[in-house]
């Protein structure tokens with residue numbers, strides 16, 4: 001059962017980045033929990049962030065006061081639910097700098113968004129001998145759909161390799177992105193290395209040869225200001241649950257002119273204009289891509305998450321994470337046996353920090369840290385090609401967010417020191 005006492009040492013929680021972590025933490029009920037007799041130190045937000053009360057309350061409010069299906073009924077509840085649901089589309093468009101609200105399609109998550117692009121856009125635009133360019137640092141969500149498309153179409157899957165410090169090796173980009181390239185699909189921020197990739201430059205390189213750029217923004221949108229228009233991308237995908245919102249909601253943003261030409265990827269109610277045995281025609285954007293009853297409650301909860309992030313300010317969040325990440329890299333680097341993967345300069349990366357211990361398997365690291373109340377992820381992080389490129393099997397990963405501060409870094413580093421003596425090292 002959650003306990004209500006926060007046994008962390010209190011301090012102001014404020015650093016000079018404008019985020020008061022103590023005030024933020026007070027908004028997250030789960031962070032008052034103890035795990036294995038220790039105050040929870042949650043360092044697994046790259047897998048999924050925790051939720052503030054405002055998000056939880058907005059879902060309860062919807063179910064208690066105005067639950068109804070959307071886009072169908074004419075009664076009061078249906079109208080209120082429809083307005084609330086559609087309002088989130090506008091808020092999302094604003095949040096990511098989308099020029100048109102109907103370019104925002106709600107899906108179940110980043111994975112579904114990328115699958116939708118790879119099948120609905122890919123099947124019509126990629127043919128035999130065409131090239132699909134991805135990178136060595138992709139999450140499987142931005143790897144496997146393109147692999148499958150390449151197999152279906154006899155297309156060629158090409159890769160941008162990584163450098164030893166965990167950045168994209170762009171030295172031979174003109175050999176990789178060629179006249180045969182139809183799509184370049186790249187993670188905006190690596191979930192393993194934290195690396196922030198030069199999406200704008202890659203979009204320009206793709207466009208030069210008439211290809212499109214698909215950005216996987218699952219790790220970027222929660223942590224830094226993102227503007228799809230400024231980036232110049234064609235598609236952008238992300239998930240609500242990594243940015244304080246509920247699970248089961250994702251966003252697929254695409255340029256209107258591309259979405260308008262694209263075939264649906266799900267068929268059924270609400271995505272049609274007219275249906276007869278002879279002919280079916282599609283609804284306009286965005287309905288064409290939202291067949292069936294959508295995840296109304298969680299989309300509404302997602303708006304509360306956007307409000308929360310906007311109140312803090314995405315620039316402040318980025319500054320706060322640079323501060324905590326800089327400190328974490330500094331402190332982890334001092335520990336015997338620990339190697340940090342990815343760029344060491346926090347201005348070039350996000351707060352997902354993968355590390356290995358020379359003598360202890362990442363699974364054992366995670367289990368030991370859990371015994372001290374610290375939640376980290378261990379394994380291949382759904383990025384097996386990257387593990388292979390780095391010649392390692394797995395890493396432990398501590399990932400930081402708005403409710404983490406330097407004290408959490410100290411707790412982590414103390415526990416890692418205790419771990420090595422526990423293992424007799």
Ligand code: C6P
Pocket residue numbers: 046047048108109110111112139141142187189190191216218219239241377381382
């Ligand atoms: N990464 C992690 O622990 P979904 O599961 O659809 O919400 O997001 C998939 C996804 C896509 N791209 C990137 C860069 C991601 O990091 C993720 C999810 C989590 O790293 C869970 S595997």
